[in-house]
Amino acid sequence: MTVISSTNNPLYFIGQGDWEVPDPNDVSNDEGLIALSWELNPEMYDRLYPYGIFPWFEQEGVVFWFSPEVRSITATDQVKIAKSMRPYINGRKWRFSVNTAFEQVLEKCSAVDRPGQAGTWITEKFHENFMALHREGKGYSFEVWDGEELVGGTFGVITGAVFVGESMFHTQTNASKYAYIGMCQYLEAHGVIAVDNQLPTEHLDRLGAMNIDREEFLEVMLHHAGLVSEDATIPRSDNYRLSL
Structure with missing residues (x-):
């Protein structure tokens, strides 16, 4: 080195x-x-x-x-559901799926215009590697559908019992929140204890994320990440129902 x-x-x-x-x-x-x-x-x-x-x-x-x-991390069993999200979940306005459209989610995330950013961080080099991780069973996506239209989603990489969230997008209001809530519920159901959000944002804070220092974050990773446990198995799903 x-x-x-x-x-x-x-x-x-x-x-x-x-x-x-x-x-x-x-x-x-x-x-x-x-x-x-x-x-x-x-x-x-x-x-x-x-x-x-x-x-x-x-x-x-x-x-x-x-x-x-400073790191942002969400315990999968502590994700917050705001009152404004309850009609979306109760009414089943959208369909939530898991790992059925990884490349579509990746491309949608790379196309999002973000305040203060010129272009996308998901360059060809990143795109190729996320696709390689997906083929190896380490990269996963979580999708929100309105009929046949992909309106929201998020993706990331599994390491042990921790899921590293990479990016999210939405084309309809609250669809990315729906994707994040569904992701946490689905991950919890399959043995994942936390989502590493990498960097703090107010959006994530409202969804239940905690901001902790590096030392505390590394303790979580020491006990639950890929060096000490096998990667959690996250099965594909065409229609997972979120709960309140």
């Missing part, structure tokens, strides 16, 4: 040759940037996600990996 900084808390270059996983606490900047790589492949996700190190974006072919001080 190549060190490319002369500070006491170095920045690492990973993914080539015989590389080691950086210490996730070995961060010397406020943003949590810990490593860079030219490559992005499923092995890197397998080795780095249990330590909470994730790739945030790619710039000029370089992938930037982060280990932020």
Whole structure:
């Protein structure tokens, strides 16, 4: 593993040759940037996600990996259902499915215009790797349908009993919330204890996410992530009913 900084808390270059996983606490900047790589492949996700190190974006072919001080995490049995969401669940306005349209969800997430972002972080390199993880049984999607139209969804990667959420989208109001609630309920039913949201947002806070420091987050990962337990099995479903 190549060190490319002369500070006491170095920045690492990973993914080539015989590389080691950086210490996730070995961060010397406020943003949590810990490593860079030219490559992005499923092995890197397998080795780095249990330590909470994730790739945030790619710039000029370089992938930037982060280990932020503050993390957002949702216990799957603690997801919050606002009153405004109850009519959607009771009325079964939408159909919720699991892992039936992974690439569609991925493409919809990459096409969303997000405030303060120029373009998408889901570049071709990220797209190829998420598809590879999906083929390996590690990448999963959760979809919301209005008839035959995909109106909301989210996707991510499983590591042990923790699901790492990557992105979500909606084309109808509240469809991404519906996807997130359904995801948590379905994951809980299949042995997943938490969703690693990576970064805090007010939207996730309203859905039951907790913001915790890196040390506490790593304790969760130490006990439940892929290094200490087999990946949870998340079966495909064409029509899962959410509950209040």
